[in-house]
Amino acid sequence: MASLRLGGGFFRPDSRPARDVSVLLAASTLEGASKGRPLRWLDLMAGCGIRALRWGLEARGASVQPVELWVNDADQERDSLLAANLEPLQACEGLRLTQSHQAAERLLREAFLEHRFFDLIDLDAFGCPNVLLQSTLQAMRFGGVLMLASTDGRSPTGHDRFAAVRRFGAAARAHPSSWELALRLQLAAVAREAWLLGRGVQPLLSYSDGRTFRVAVRLHQRIRSGEEEQLGFLARCERCGDQAVQAMLGLQGWRPCACTDGCGRWAVSGPLWIGPLQAPDQLDGLLKLSDTLNTALGQDRLTQVDDPSLAPRSRKMLEGLLSDPGQPACCWSTAELARRLQLKGPPAVVDLVRALRASGHQASASGVMPGQLRSNAPLGIVLRRCAELGSKDR
Ligand SMILES: C[S@@+](CC[C@H](N)C(=O)[O-])C[C@H]1O[C@@H](n2cnc3c(N)ncnc32)[C@H](O)[C@@H]1O
Ligand SMILES: [Zn+2]
Structure with missing residues (x-):
């Protein structure tokens, strides 16, 4: 040896x-x-x-x-x-x-x-x-x-x-x-x-x-x-937690975030690799x-x-x-989702992945950070699936 x-x-x-x-x-x-x-x-x-x-x-x-x-x-x-x-x-x-x-x-x-x-x-x-x-x-x-x-x-x-x-x-x-x-x-x-x-x-x-x-x-x-096309920007609103991704080549204005009063603001990171x-x-x-x-x-x-x-x-x-090639670029922390929904604790990532896939969205557990979910589902859907799982846990 x-x-x-x-x-x-x-x-x-x-x-x-x-x-x-x-x-x-x-x-x-x-x-x-x-x-x-x-x-x-x-x-x-x-x-x-x-x-x-x-x-x-x-x-x-x-x-x-x-x-x-x-x-x-x-x-x-x-x-x-x-x-x-x-x-x-x-x-x-x-x-x-x-x-x-x-x-x-x-x-x-x-x-x-x-x-x-x-x-x-x-x-x-x-x-x-x-x-x-x-x-x-x-x-x-x-x-x-x-x-x-x-x-x-x-x-x-x-x-x-x-x-x-x-x-x-x-x-x-x-x-x-x-x-x-x-x-x-x-x-x-x-x-x-x-x-x-x-x-x-x-x-x-x-x-x-x-x-x-x-x-x-x-x-x-x-x-x-x-x-x-793999170079782009990732935006997130701290207030509502919404996220959006855009390639630099097709960059346009940002859609409104999910804040219902229209007062949310995107914090944009990039240019970064979105591939x-x-x-x-x-x-x-x-x-x-x-x-x-x-x-x-x-x-x-x-x-x-x-x-x-x-x-x-x-x-x-x-x-x-x-098991997680890293696309799409949007990741959601289940702890953050649970906090926003005032759940007692975050749902298991695998359960959320299963629920989102069942509703026709891409979803996988992040291979990069524990307790995170990667999905192309809009925030509203992610929160809804999360709330449904949370209510089953009660
Ligand atoms: C993080 S350690 C390397 C550890 C090693 N690869 C391992 O697996 O254990 C960084 C090393 O880089 C050397 N180093 C720092 N700056 C350097 C430079 N500009 N050129 C070459 N070596 C450098 C340091 O002396 C140090 O030994
Ligand atoms: Zn917002």
């Missing part, structure tokens, strides 16, 4: 799902890869190196595809810790390891100038990563995957509106589905930077624990038809891949850092995302 020294500071056991997902994403880049050239993976802000170590030991599974593994952390003092932690990779056949201690911006610019493009970049930043987006995307191969983390919770959740304007070029307003709004603002920031390069993006998965906001996207050589948050087919592929990797690792348990490759809570999270 490979072991790992954590060193001072940055390792968070709670981030296990993110590490598991990064292993699966790395493994997914091996599928269908051309045998003629090595794959390139970059752990841009490696900390103690756990992701790179797991990529090398776990993600390659039984594959013989050559891989160039680039591991970087700006902190020079991490040199010996990283070298010691990555030592088991030296013996891996077909794996070429390069360790560096550069500022990310410099490494990415050099890679671009030297035509070194990566199939996978994991950008696990502190704070907001947007300053690095352009140089990161420029250093990616077409079809490559970017896994991006942000710990900037204040600006995209409406708690620092000035910073949201500066960092996202967007309005961010307080909203019960604040984690989802933050993810949508992050995806919009990635999409705009990719579009500036004439490239397309596809969100693969998006999730948060309320502290870190994580998205994974695939970079496409071309902008796909309809991609620009899907998850790619279900790819999530399904990742889950299947985890079984394959576990079988491969079962033959050689000495190489495994974590057992199993996909922890039960990581699997549960992926399954939750799989």
